[in-house]
Amino acid sequence: MSNIAGKSYAMNTISPLPWHKALVLKLLFFIARFRTTSFNGLLTLSLIHYARWAILRPGDFPHLDPSQPKEDLKYHYEFFFSNFNGSWDQYVDSFSSAIPGGLDLFWRGNVKYPKSVPFRPFHNYITFNQYWTSHYYNAYPMAASNDVKSAEHLRKELVDFTRKVEGASPEAFKEQYDQLLLSLQYDLSTMAPTPVVSLAAAAIDGRERPDAAC
Amino acid sequence: MSNKLDLRDVQGSLLKAYGRYGFPKSRYVFYRVNDGSQARKLITALLPLITNSAVWKGPEQIPDSTLNIAFTYEGLKQLGVPEKSLHSFPPEFSMGMKARRDIVGDVGVNAPACWDPIWNTDGLVQPVHMILWINGRLVERDGQQVNTVDAGYQRLCELVAKHSAGVEQLSGHVGDEGDDPSYQDGSAIYVNGMPTAKEHFGYTDGISEPYFDGCGSHSSRVIGGGKPTGGDPKTKAGWAPLATGEFVLGHRDEAGEYPAAPIPSVFAKNGTFMVYRKLHQNVATFQAYVERMSAAIPGEHAAEILSAKFVGRWKNGAPLATYPTKESADQFAAELNQARLEAKQPGAGKAAQERYEKLRLELVAFDFRDDIDGSRCPLGAHIRRVNPRGSLEFGKTGAFNTPGALINRRRIIRRGLPYGEVRDRSSDQGNHGVIIVALNASIERQFEFVQQQWINYGNDFKLGNDQDPILGNRSVNESGNDRMTIQADPRGKQPPVLCGDMPTFVETRGGDYFFVPSLTALRMMGDGIVDPT
Amino acid sequence: MPNIAGNAYGLTTLCPIKNGGPPHRLDEDGATLPDNRSFGAILRDRLEDLPCDERSPMARVPNTYLCRFFVLDDLIYQGKPAEEDHLKSKYLVFTSNFHGDLETYLHGMWEHAADAVRRIWEHCVAFDRVTDAGSFVDYIKKCQVETTFYFMGSTDVSLAEQLKGLYLKQEFSKFAFANQGKSAAELQAAFAEFAARTRPDNVQGPTWRPGASQLKDAVVEGP
Numbered sequence: 010m011s012n013i014a015g016k017s018y019a020m021n022t023i024s025p026l027p028w029h030k031a032l033v034l035k036l037l038f039f040i041a042r043f044r045t046t047s048f049n050g051l052l053t054l055s056l057i058h059y060a061r062w063a064i065l066r067p068g069d070f071p072h073l074d075p076s077q078p079k080e081d082l083k084y085h086y087e088f089f090f091s092n093f094n095g096s097w098d099q100y101v102d103s104f105s106s107a108i109p110g111g112l113d114l115f116w117r118g119n120v121k122y123p124k125s126v127p128f129r130p131f132h133n134y135i136t137f138n139q140y141w142t143s144h145y146y147n148a149y150p151m152a153a154s155n156d157v158k159s160a161e162h163l164r165k166e167l168v169d170f171t172r173k174v175e176g177a178s179p180e181a182f183k184e185q186y187d188q189l190l191l192s193l194q195y196d197l198s199t200m201a202p203t204p205v206v207s208l209a210a211a212a213i214d215g216r217e218r219p220d221a222a223c
Numbered sequence: 224m225s226n227k228l229d230l231r232d233v234q235g236s237l238l239k240a241y242g243r244y245g246f247p248k249s250r251y252v253f254y255r256v257n258d259g260s261q262a263r264k265l266i267t268a269l270l271p272l273i274t275n276s277a278v279w280k281g282p283e284q285i286p287d288s289t290l291n292i293a294f295t296y297e298g299l300k301q302l303g304v305p306e307k308s309l310h311s312f313p314p315e316f317s318m319g320m321k322a323r324r325d326i327v328g329d330v331g332v333n334a335p336a337c338w339d340p341i342w343n344t345d346g347l348v349q350p351v352h353m354i355l356w357i358n359g360r361l362v363e364r365d366g367q368q369v370n371t372v373d374a375g376y377q378r379l380c381e382l383v384a385k386h387s388a389g390v391e392q393l394s395g396h397v398g399d400e401g402d403d404p405s406y407q408d409g410s411a412i413y414v415n416g417m418p419t420a421k422e423h424f425g426y427t428d429g430i431s432e433p434y435f436d437g438c439g440s441h442s443s444r445v446i447g448g449g450k451p452t453g454g455d456p457k458t459k460a461g462w463a464p465l466a467t468g469e470f471v472l473g474h475r476d477e478a479g480e481y482p483a484a485p486i487p488s489v490f491a492k493n494g495t496f497m498v499y500r501k502l503h504q505n506v507a508t509f510q511a512y513v514e515r516m517s518a519a520i521p522g523e524h525a526a527e528i529l530s531a532k533f534v535g536r537w538k539n540g541a542p543l544a545t546y547p548t549k550e551s552a553d554q555f556a557a558e559l560n561q562a563r564l565e566a567k568q569p570g571a572g573k574a575a576q577e578r579y580e581k582l583r584l585e586l587v588a589f590d591f592r593d594d595i596d597g598s599r600c601p602l603g604a605h606i607r608r609v610n611p612r613g614s615l616e617f618g619k620t621g622a623f624n625t626p627g628a629l630i631n632r633r634r635i636i637r638r639g640l641p642y643g644e645v646r647d648r649s650s651d652q653g654n655h656g657v658i659i660v661a662l663n664a665s666i667e668r669q670f671e672f673v674q675q676q677w678i679n680y681g682n683d684f685k686l687g688n689d690q691d692p693i694l695g696n697r698s699v700n701e702s703g704n705d706r707m708t709i710q711a712d713p714r715g716k717q718p719p720v721l722c723g724d725m726p727t728f729v730e731t732r733g734g735d736y737f738f739v740p741s742l743t744a745l746r747m748m749g750d751g752i753v754d755p756t
Numbered sequence: 757m758p759n760i761a762g763n764a765y766g767l768t769t770l771c772p773i774k775n776g777g778p779p780h781r782l783d784e785d786g787a788t789l790p791d792n793r794s795f796g797a798i799l800r801d802r803l804e805d806l807p808c809d810e811r812s813p814m815a816r817v818p819n820t821y822l823c824r825f826f827v828l829d830d831l832i833y834q835g836k837p838a839e840e841d842h843l844k845s846k847y848l849v850f851t852s853n854f855h856g857d858l859e860t861y862l863h864g865m866w867e868h869a870a871d872a873v874r875r876i877w878e879h880c881v882a883f884d885r886v887t888d889a890g891s892f893v894d895y896i897k898k899c900q901v902e903t904t905f906y907f908m909g910s911t912d913v914s915l916a917e918q919l920k921g922l923y924l925k926q927e928f929s930k931f932a933f934a935n936q937g938k939s940a941a942e943l944q945a946a947f948a949e950f951a952a953r954t955r956p957d958n959v960q961g962p963t964w965r966p967g968a969s970q971l972k973d974a975v976v977e978g979p
């Protein structure tokens with residue numbers, strides 16, 4: 010049981026909201042998709058790889074066979090799944106103080122949602138509605154979202170550079186190389202395994218992989 | 224809105240930077256509680272001696288020395304604080320610093336095995352239960368230099384002797400020859416007989432200090448010390464006081480609520496949490512590294528430039544963000560020094576005072592919003608990491624609902640002083656470094672977060688696993704995170720300067736987490752009447 | 757299509773798990789022991805037993821950025837005056853963030869990790885109808901629920917490109933730090949060697965292994 014895969018944390022929440030509020034929230038999400046500024050704060054925080062919200066009506070729960078009983082629910086449900094860097098405990102403050110308006114939008118109309126400020130009721134609300142992940146896979150445990158984005162920039166620049174300097178004189182090469190370094194000066198930090206996110210997670214890791222524990 | 228703290232209830236270290244009141248000397252004394260009931264009597268007896276935060280209105284009100292007190296979780300337990308109250312403390316406090324070593328980065332050369340014997344004991348529960356610390360000064364008396372800490376310590380020892388069944392003073396601080404292992408001394412570094420704000424690498428320390436609602440400092444100190452408002456950082460309009468609850472329990476914090484605190488609330492109110500850490504400085508390694516790497520810096524003053532790039536300030540304290548060249552920094556420092564001398568002249572007018580204050584503010588009245596590219600102060604420089612001053616919006620104005628959203632809840636009040644002397648600058652041996660005394664409402668959210676995420680890691684700055692050049696622990700280094708990129712001007716032709724193979728310059732020698740009670744709480748503890756029911 | 761952000765796809769599935777549990781379980785010696793677990797618990801145990809990181813079966817599935825599994829056993833009651841809701845089935849929640857289109861991805865999943873898929877989904881309703889890649893794709897599509905909003909805070913390039921980028925970031929940083937201050941000719945020669953070794957334009961390799969959690973064995977040479 011772990012919400013942690015390297016530098017990424019899997020947040021899962023499932024929370025109820027009345028049908029009419031679900032409709033409004035869906036509409037707001039729909040509008041947000043076409044407003045490029047909606048996610049400025051979240052993009053600037055740059056802690057998230059990928060995240061999603063899915064608002065389900067009772068009839069949206071998959072029904073595959075007559076042997077399976079049909080769900081009969083009073084509420085609609087909002088599913089939220091996120092992959093972000095650092096643990097929830099560590100970064101909840103950052104989310105709550107940077108984008109309180111955004112968070113209030115995401116959970117608008119949910120039953121007993123307390124608003125993102127003050128912080129503790131919000132933290133408690135999320136933890137209360139959280140589901141723990143049984144298997145979490147991350148293709149790059151040693152990379153944060155920032156690292157993946159930086160790496161893509163570096164890769165493109167490097168491929169271009171390699172082509173550009175073919176057959177160049179040493180002096181011309183050096184000049185181009187200095188330019189390359191300048192254009193990559195925000196991309197030269199390297200990656201290693203994540204710092205210990207939680208002592209509980211570190212203890213599990215130590216039990217499962219004594220060889221990898223430092 | 225404005226908060227009026229009961230200054231007589233808050234311990235003095237929290238609001239008073241004793242150094243500013245001419246206390247360049249300190250002594251930290253640690254005890255184990257052997258008998259709760261006797262120890263409670265000692266606390267009651269100590270109460271009248273504890274320095275509070277009430278304003279000293281003139282030199283005659285300033286005591287010869289100060290005394291303050293704090294407890295570890297085990298200490299509170301031994302003193303009979305009820306289980307229900309104990310369980311209401313945050314877990315990082317009840318665990319203590321040693322048990323949190325993987326979070327704080329106390330591994331490798333920082334590991335407890337390398338700590339002073341007083342901290343390096345078997346098991347995770349340390350024997351230290353209580354700290355008492357004294358700040359004092361050097362005065363001339365009858366032609367003799369007298370350290371007033373000695374008299375304060377003497378008085379403390381006499382009092383403790385009367386309750387010797389209650390507590391036991393713990394020994395085991397490593398010092399140079401002649402140092403008493405039964406306490407830890409701290410002292411400003413003296414140059415020409417005068418105390419300075421320098422630390423052993425030669426940087427000016429302790430410039431930046433959080434300014435919070437009710438802290439009692441002059442209102443101009445909000446500049447650079449408060450939280451950003453989005454306005455001009457050179458003026459008061461650019462800053463607002465941080466919420467009291469970021470530093471003092473029982474008061475509103477930056478999240479608009481009371482910080483997590485133990486019960487009963489009267490026991491927590493006006494108290495805080497404290498981190499005591501002894502850090503050794505590898506002076507020779509640091510100097511050698513700067514000299515070696517300065518070959519990569521073109522032009523004159525390479526070593527000084529490189530040293531400044533590591534910290535984000537020139538050694539004289541001038542911030543790179545405002546004074547990017549050595550010439551401008553030197554000129555500023557000379558002006559500041561001159562203004563200070565003039566302001567200190569007997570009979571100096573208001574104009575001289577104001578001129579000095581205006582220049583002094585230059586040390587803190589800046590942010591990094593006009594240096595987002597880091598061409599002046601590198602993205603990974605020490606001061607930019609521990610107080611990112613507007614840099615985490617990465618130039619996207621208004622991206623966050625709160626200016627300083629990612630910073631306001633990570634501020635720390637730093638007290639503490641250097642310790643020891645560097646007797647041989649060509650060696651890392653010897654006992655010298657800095658005693659960190661950090662005060663905050665949440666050790667986990669403030670001290671530990673900064674220590675782990677901002678000092679020993681770099682993702683918030685988009686710097687991968689890079690660490691703080693000065694404080695980073697690179698001794699358990701997976702290849703690569705022992706580097707720092709010193710950004711060049713992106714519009715220029717010079718490439719960045721790359722500093723690789725950085726050794727660890729600073730090593731932990733021990734410490735722990737403490738609860739600093741209010742005077743009210745101390746009284747309740749002494750009387751044994753804490754009751755969360 | 758709200759499931760998509762650029763070339764990144766957010767797949768969200770809820771796969772109903774059969775109610776009840778198996779009557780018996782055979783242990784290794786062939787003796788019959790009562791299995792007191794429900795199908796949901798068995799599924800959860802199997803998820804917990806999956807090896808992590810580079811050894812996860814999902815590391816074999818092309819273009820998986822990040823994915824997760826857990827068992828949704830019921831809904832959380834919010835307390836009075838909220839109404840109380842209960843699910844009639846437990847659901848396996850499988851969500852994945854990947855590059856490309858859904859069918860190609862699910863085909864890849866079946867092709868490279870059918871053994872794990874069979875074991876994980878064994879006790880899900882109607883999974884017995886899955887016999888090949890095609891029926892697996894159909895099955896997952898029936899379990900898919902639509903994402904209302906998908907947020908991409910990273911890149912949407914192929915996983916191979918992402919991993920190659922990470923590999924190059926690591927390697928080029930090392931190169932840049934190690935070669936600072938070299939003469940133009942030395943630098944050019946060193947870079948030629950670097951480029952020949954790291955092959956920046958070949959995303960197949962050398963590169964980082966999907967799921968690599970430690971630096972010491974992160975690099976693979978590729979095909």
